[in-house]
Amino acid sequence: MILPTAEWRERPGLDQLVYALGECRFVGGSVRDTLLGTAVADVDIATPLSPQAVMDRLKAAEIRAVPTGIEHGTITAVLENGPVEVTTLRRDVSTDGRRATVAFTDDWQEDAARRDFTINALYADPISGEIFDYFGGLADLEVRRVRFIGDPLQRIAEDHLRILRFFRFLARFGDTPDPEGLDACTARAKDLMALSRERIADELLKLVVAGGAVGVTELMIGRGIFAPVLPEITSSERLAGLAAAEAAAGIAPDPIRRLSALLPTDKNVADQVGARLKLSNVQRKRLIAAAASLPDGSPQALAYRAGPQIAIDLLLLAGRSDDAAMISGWTVPRLPIGxxxxxxxxxxxxxxxxxxxxxxxxxxxxxxxxxxxxxxxxxxxxxxxxxxxxx
Known part of the structure; x- marks a missing residue:
């Protein structure tokens, strides 16, 4: 199979970067998303070159290189319209569920084997577009199946965050969960307790805005995935109502608003969860505000007093999609007297x-x-x- 043409492949400077590196391949999300016909956000390149060789070649080509993760083999090439991460092929030496010690390799399949899911282990030659698939990712992509590479229990033991990533990718790309992977995530849900709350928050906030978030969060609740770290999440009913209201209003899903829909309507609970997940002060304020009852008055009055963002949150959570749409583009006026x-x-x-x-x-x-x-x-x-x- 050949990688289809896509706008991102015409990015200024990308051809120069590929030429400077020599042997390299596009990998991961850019390949997966291009095959699915969806927008590509980030471009990643894999290469058998050592990190120092990458630095030297980019310097010779007058491409700015930043050693953002050089100990793990990652160099960021700064192009005209955004960064591209270049990572040396790797294999895991040891893991503890939170971080890995890696060694560099020149074996493409060995590099693919350390990745989490088959659909994320697809490589493409930047010149010919030839796709390299070592673990059946193309077949899984065709049927929208999220499947671990190798033994799911072992992959989760290597990095506990893969439990949440399994469900996030299922919400974004999947139609049906891979039974073996689902059972492994269920069995190892308590492993999430070993992760930093920032990492949990990052994955969760990405998950809740995915297209299949309602069904997947319901599945996670039923499987007890949230219980070890977020026992407050016990129902996806309000999330389903919110998703319908957002769609009716033509307003994009928002991660904090959607998280609030998964929590009880209790300001103390919202504050505790925001603190536990180490959300920013602005995010915590929104989470707490969204737990309040919708006050009386016009949507414009609410937007004036609480701010448009909080007003839209409250209106959508109350199912008032028309009112939320009314103020989504409204400019809050200033009192013309002092x-x-x-x-x-x-x-x-x-x-x-x-x-x-x-x-x-x-x-x-x-x-x-x-x-x-x-x-x-x-x-x-x-x-x-x-x-x-x-x-």
């Missing part, structure tokens, strides 16, 4: 100004954000009321 204008109308500086300005803002929101002329009238009325109350 405290100085109220002081100029006769109010003394201090708490009276803050209260009056809040009253103007509340009325302005309730009336649907009218123009400045109406706001002037609201300010006149608020000042008059405040002056009456202070007499």
């Amino acid at each position: 405290g100085g204008a109220l002081v100029a109308r006769g109010l003394a500086k201090g708490p009276d100004v803050a209260r009056a300005l809040r009253a103007v803002e509340d009325r302005w929101i309730a009336e649907g954000f009218p123009e400045a002329q109406r706001v002037e009238a609201l300010a006149d009325a608020a000042v008059a009321q405040a002056l009456r109350e202070t007499r």
Whole structure:
């Protein structure tokens, strides 16, 4: 089989990189996704050259080379429109479930054997396009099967994260799970407890936005995959409703919003999970906000007070897809008056100004954000009321 032509193969500088390296092949996601006819995000190249030889050749070709993971054989070539990772062929010397010690090799099949799934171990000659498939990845790709290379239990023992990767790739590419792999993930689910929570979060947030996320998370719940590290996830029902609302609104899936749909509607739980997964402060704030009840008022009022992103989260989680779509492209206005204008109308500086300005803002929101002329009238009325109350 020959790799089809694709836009990414015409990237400026890629031919120069391939020429500089000599013996090399495209590998992994770029080959897999091109065969599936989907967009390619990252381009990876494998080569039997040593990391130092790669550095030397790129320098000679005047291609910027960054030793991003040189101890594991990875050099990043910086091209005009993005990086390309070049990795020396490797074999695992030892593993402990979290990291591997590797040795370099010149054997392509040995390099393929250390990869996780057959569909990720496809190589393509950059000149001829010839595809090299050592473990039946093409057949698995044709039927959308995610299958471990070799013994699934052994592959999971080498890297426990492969449990979550199995389900993420199943959600993205699979139609039916490979029974042997599914059973191995089920049997070894507690191995996830040995992983850093950052690695778990990274995989989970990718998984929940995949096309088959609803069905796969339901499968994971039934198999007890979440229980060791995220026992709060017990149902995919809200996720299914959210996915339907996102589709109806024409709004792209969002990982934090989707994670919130898997959790109970409890702010304390959301905060605890966000902390456990070591999410950023912004992500944790969204996760907590999404656990709140949808307040009364218009969608625009919600977007003004809570911010558009949190408003869209709450509306979609409540199944209000039309309202979410309404504000998805809406620019939140600014109150066209400040405290100085109220002081100029006769109010003394201090708490009276803050209260009056809040009253103007509340009325302005309730009336649907009218123009400045109406706001002037609201300010006149608020000042008059405040002056009456202070007499």
